[in-house]
Amino acid sequence: MSDFDGSLSAIMANLFHENRTKTAFIPCILASALIFSYTSADLVLNQTDLVEYVKTDKSWEISFENNIVDDDGDNLTFDFNDIWADGDVKVIDFFLDEIPVNEGYFVGYIDVKIIPEECNGVDGSEGQCENGIWLSDGGEWECDSISATLLGDNSSLSGQWFDAGNTLSGSDSDCEPIYLRIVTYPEYYLHETVNQTAVNEFQALSPWINDGWGDGVVSVQVNLDVNSYGGWGPMDDSEEITIQVSVHQFRPSAILISE
Numbered sequence: 246m247s248d249f250d251g252s253l254s255a256i257m258a259n260l261f262h263e264n265r266t267k268t269a270f271i272p273c274i275l276a277s278a279l280i281f282s283y284t285s286a287d288l289v290l291n292q293t294d295l296v297e298y299v300k301t302d303k304s305w306e307i308s309f310e311n312n313i314v315d316d317d318g319d320n321l322t323f324d325f326n327d328i329w330a331d332g333d334v335k336v337i338d339f340f341l342d343e344i345p346v347n348e349g350y351f352v353g354y355i356d357v358k359i360i361p362e363e364c365n366g367v368d369g370s371e372g373q374c375e376n377g378i379w380l381s382d383g384g385e386w387e388c389d390s391i392s393a394t395l396l397g398d399n400s401s402l403s404g405q406w407f408d409a410g411n412t413l414s415g416s417d418s419d420c421e422p423i424y425l426r427i428v429t430y431p432e433y434y435l436h437e438t439v440n441q442t443a444v445n446e447f448q449a450l451s452p453w454i455n456d457g458w459g460d461g462v463v464s465v466q467v468n469l470d471v472n473s474y475g476g477w478g479p480m481d482d483s484e485e486i487t488i489q490v491s492v493h494q495f496r497p498s499a500i501l502i503s504e
Contacts, residue, residue, distance in 0.1 A: 302443060302444055303444065303445075304441075304503040305500065306438055306440055306499070307438060307498070307499055308438045309496065310496045313491045313493055321491055323488075325489075326487045327486060328486075329469045329484055330469075331484075332469065333468075335466070336396065337466075337488055339465070341402070341460060341461055341462065341492065342461075351455070351456070351496075351497075352430060352460075352492060353430045353433045353493050354410070354428045354429055355402075355459070356424070357395065357463070357488065357489070358422050359393045359422060361391055361417070361485075361486065362484055362486075389484045390418040391417055392423075393416070393465060393466065394413060395427050401460075402459070402460075402462060403459065404459065405427075405428040406427070408427075410428045427463070429458050432452060432453075433453070436495075446499045453495075465488055471484055
């Protein structure tokens with residue numbers, strides 16, 4: 246018998262050298278071939294529908310659970326109040342890394358409301374505004390001119406600064422609040438449901454589960470021009486300004502609507 250050199254031909258020769266080895270080994274080969282053939286036939290013939298189902302795009306309806314990031318129950322994320330003098334121009338920063346966004350939620354958009362002292366929307370304010378004149382307690386005051394802007398060039402906020410749904414600046418001289426908005430998450434349109442085509446639920450949700458949007462600082466610039474008025478009220482030389490910030494968070498979910 247020649248020396249064993251470890252080659253495949255030498256291995257096969259050793260396996261089939263003895264009759265008893267042939268008797269044990271050949272049935273094993275035949276059984277393995279039979280099992281492989283059966284498994285392959287089952288996959289091709291019986292599992293074709295399953296494979297096609299997994300590969301085929303399906304229609305999903307994406308909906309969003311929404312609420313305001315609020316840790317004290319006032320339905321606001323930030324509430325800032327200060328008294329400003331005539332001609333003041335101030336930038337107020339609100340730091341979003343300090344807020345408790347819920348696990349599994351993402352920041353969709355941010356609303357900012359700037360409220361003057363005489364605003365009709367403030368609880369406890371008494372009086373009425375007529376043609377830019379505030380009437381209260383038997384006196385008259387001319388409504389101050391206020392303008393406000395969300396600063397894109399001064400802010401580190403990661404958001405959709407050119408989204409059509411934004412309101413980045415506003416002004417008022419009628420004692421009414423100013424409403425601003427910045428959309429932060431791409432393709433998030435204020436709670437609207439979305440139809441999505443994908444092969445599975447994870448892929449259907451993938452556009453709305455990315456971290457990073459809505460991080461940073463919201464910078465609000467407010468310009469105040471106190472208007473003097475020769476009515477029956479005292480001389481007006483300042484204004485109390487309130488800034489309320491509501492950070493709206495959402496959690497997406499997917500429902501299969503057609504296969």
